[in-house]
Amino acid sequence: xxxxxxxPPSRTGILARPELEAPLRRPAPRGGLLWLGRFVRxxxxxxxxGTIVIVLLFVAAxxxxxxxxEYDVGAGIDRLQGPTISHPFGTDANGRDMLSRIIxxxxxxxxxxxxxxxxxxxxxxxxxxxxxxxxxxxxxxLQRIVDVWxxxxxxxxxxxxxxxxxxxxxxxTFALGxxxxxxxxxxxxxxxxxxxxxxxxEAARCLGAGHARMIVRHVIPNVFAPVIVLATVQLxxxxxxxxxxxxxxxxxPPPFPAWGAMLSGTGRAFMLQSPWLSIWPGxxxxxxxxxxxxxxxxxxxxxxPRLRGR
Amino acid sequence: xxxxxxxxxxxxVPTLIGLSMVVFALVRLLPGDAVTMLMQDYAYAKxxxxxxxxLGLDRPIAVQYVEWMGGVxxxxxxxxxxxxxHVSDELFKRMPVTAELGVLGLIVGLLISIPVGVISAVRxxxxxxxxxxxxxxxxxxxxxxxxxxxxxxLPSVWWQWTPPLRYTQLxxxxxxxxxxxxxxxxxxxxxxxxxxxxxxxxxMLEVLRQDYVLTAAAKGLAEWSTVxxxxxxxxxxxxxxxxxxxxxxxxxxxxxxxxxxVLPGMGRYLLEAVQYRDYPVIQGLNLLFAVVIVLTxxxxxxxxxxxxxxxxxx
Numbered sequence: 001x002x003x004x005x006x007x008p009p010s011r012t013g014i015l016a017r018p019e020l021e022a023p024l025r026r027p028a029p030r031g032g033l034l035w036l037g038r039f040v041r042x043x044x045x046x047x048x049x050g051t052i053v054i055v056l057l058f059v060a061a062x063x064x065x066x067x068x069x070e071y072d073v074g075a076g077i078d079r080l081q082g083p084t085i086s087h088p089f090g091t092d093a094n095g096r097d098m099l100s101r102i103i104x105x106x107x108x109x110x111x112x113x114x115x116x117x118x119x120x121x122x123x124x125x126x127x128x129x130x131x132x133x134x135x136x137x138x139x140x141x142l143q144r145i146v147d148v149w150x151x152x153x154x155x156x157x158x159x160x161x162x163x164x165x166x167x168x169x170x171x172x173t174f175a176l177g178x179x180x181x182x183x184x185x186x187x188x189x190x191x192x193x194x195x196x197x198x199x200x201x202e203a204a205r206c207l208g209a210g211h212a213r214m215i216v217r218h219v220i221p222n223v224f225a226p227v228i229v230l231a232t233v234q235l236x237x238x239x240x241x242x243x244x245x246x247x248x249x250x251x252x253p254p255p256f257p258a259w260g261a262m263l264s265g266t267g268r269a270f271m272l273q274s275p276w277l278s279i280w281p282g283x284x285x286x287x288x289x290x291x292x293x294x295x296x297x298x299x300x301x302x303x304x305p306r307l308r309g310r
Numbered sequence: 311x312x313x314x315x316x317x318x319x320x321x322x323v324p325t326l327i328g329l330s331m332v333v334f335a336l337v338r339l340l341p342g343d344a345v346t347m348l349m350q351d352y353a354y355a356k357x358x359x360x361x362x363x364x365l366g367l368d369r370p371i372a373v374q375y376v377e378w379m380g381g382v383x384x385x386x387x388x389x390x391x392x393x394x395x396h397v398s399d400e401l402f403k404r405m406p407v408t409a410e411l412g413v414l415g416l417i418v419g420l421l422i423s424i425p426v427g428v429i430s431a432v433r434x435x436x437x438x439x440x441x442x443x444x445x446x447x448x449x450x451x452x453x454x455x456x457x458x459x460x461x462x463x464l465p466s467v468w469w470q471w472t473p474p475l476r477y478t479q480l481x482x483x484x485x486x487x488x489x490x491x492x493x494x495x496x497x498x499x500x501x502x503x504x505x506x507x508x509x510x511x512x513x514m515l516e517v518l519r520q521d522y523v524l525t526a527a528a529k530g531l532a533e534w535s536t537v538x539x540x541x542x543x544x545x546x547x548x549x550x551x552x553x554x555x556x557x558x559x560x561x562x563x564x565x566x567x568x569x570x571x572v573l574p575g576m577g578r579y580l581l582e583a584v585q586y587r588d589y590p591v592i593q594g595l596n597l598l599f600a601v602v603i604v605l606t607x608x609x610x611x612x613x614x615x616x617x618x619x620x621x622x623x624x
Contacts (some may be wrong), residue, residue, distance in 0.1 A: 148328035153598045155562035160592055163584040240453055247455045261460050278463055282456035289451035
């Protein structure tokens with residue numbers, strides 16, 4: 001007679017429960033390097049995203065050393081060359097080396113991206129924490145403002161804002177920060193509302209902590225995890241929005257080599273002759289955004305246990 | 311349901327008023343010498359003072375706002391500085407183009423994202439699932455304007471074929487209109503589908519673990535009926551919320567794609583207006599887009615009642 005096994009028969013189709021069949025995971029090891037090793041093993045896609053992000057940051061930081069040529073000076077004699085050994089990505093209509101322009105473009109994207117997300121997080125922290133912590137009328141009023149803010153289509157608001165404040169590196173960063181803030185503030189508000197009545201908050205209040213101390217010592221440190229996750233994904237969004245804006249001609253103005261701008265204007269006129277002009281900037285944008293999205297996804301799984309494995 | 315409806319409708323009013331104020335302020339935030347700048351660009355008046363009184367900028371700001379709102383409520387969005395035509399007439403002409411593009415994009419997006427999202431959840435952690443998930447993130451990452459540029463450029467390099475660049479109206483020649491609209495609509499839909507696909511999958515995973523799905527499977531319902539009729543309907547509510555929010559992305563997408571595919575819609579009108587600093591047009595378009603988005607989100611909230619009886623009776 002066959003011995004009865006304790007494990008239930010494995011289920012398939014819509015009743016499959018992979019999480020029940022997987023062997024129990026060992027508890028997370030402590031320490032940075034161990035955590036990193038575990039992250040790479042458990043989230044290979046996230047690790048790929050992380051690698052892309054690190055390479056991007058590295059390229060942006062070391063652009064002057066890495067770029068073989070200058071981004072804004074070209075030799076007329078070299079114009080519209082295909083990929084060669086001296087110009088691996090070819091040259092544009094002004095004879096400028098595309099590889100160097102892509103490398104410098106990383107610096108533009110990263111500067112705008114980090115600036116915009118930093119601004120968005122600061123603004124969103126203020127609105128989200130105040131709204132959720134105090135609740136009541138403050139919440140109702142602030143949330144209606146956020147409603148209004150969220151109701152503007154991104155590109156429309158961006159183009160209009162940049163048209164009003166004038167183009168430039170900082171006005172693009174500012175406009176993007178203002179655009180990203182309301183979504184972030186909703187997330188922060190949500191997690192603050194969730195923790196408002198938790199025991200440690202009550203305990204702190206009973207010990208006589210004032211509002212300022214409560215917010216600085218107890219509320220803000222506890223929203224860091226969702227904020228880091230969201231900021232990672234938003235870096236991707238910001239880079240995408242920046243390139244769209246540059247493409248439409250309202251981004252970071254020349255001579256800065258913005259990836260989006262390389263796909264429009266003079267670049268566009270010569271794409272029929274030299275299609276590679278349209279390939280590299282688009283690939284660079286897609287890879288950068290893909291990297292931040294993948295990393296953000298994996299970080300969310302790791303930092304937010306409720307969403308694990310989704 | 312009535313209380314829910316009433317509450318939802320009441321909340322729209324302050325949002326709309328706030329919106330109109332922001333749009334109105336946007337133009338008044340102009341750098342100081344906007345009037346002088348406008349004088350150079352348009353022969354609209356003899357001197358700065360006459361310009362100010364013609365534009366109504368010499369009166370108190372509250373009066374200006376009330377007057378502008380009065381016009382808006384009567385359907386009068388002002389006159390374009392550049393073409394001297396009524397902004398509302400121009401919008402009326404251009405609205406069908408953008409609406410068609412937006413609706414087609416939404417349909418394409420749903421046709422891609424819902425089936426793929428559901429299959430990805432039903433076959434969780436299988437190869438199909440991994441492919442679908444990577445695809446979703448890729449769709450979120452590839453800029454629509456790049457796809458658009460490639461679609462316009464590469465076929466003409468390879469096969470000497472370009473998408474038709476002269477706009478034909480839907481009623482004049484539906485087939486020609488479709489050949490023109492389908493590429494931008496595809497690109498718009500692809501951009502939309504990434505986020506929707508991911509949320510559909512996440513929601514389906516949640517719902518498939520509910521007891522009523524087990525019950526449905528246990529009483530012998532076919533798998534497709536369990537998945538598509540019982541599970542999907544319940545998983546769809548958050549997806550609908552996301553769709554409401556995605557309308558903003560849809561609008562942004564139409565701005566970009568109309569400019570690449572040379573479609574005479576509202577998005578291109580905005581870009582032209584911004585280029586020529588045609589402020590009444592910018593103001594009107596911003597207001598219209600924002601109102602459309604607010605009303606879509608209202609519609610989404612009202613759909614909850616239809617999808618989820620708990621909302622109706624709660």
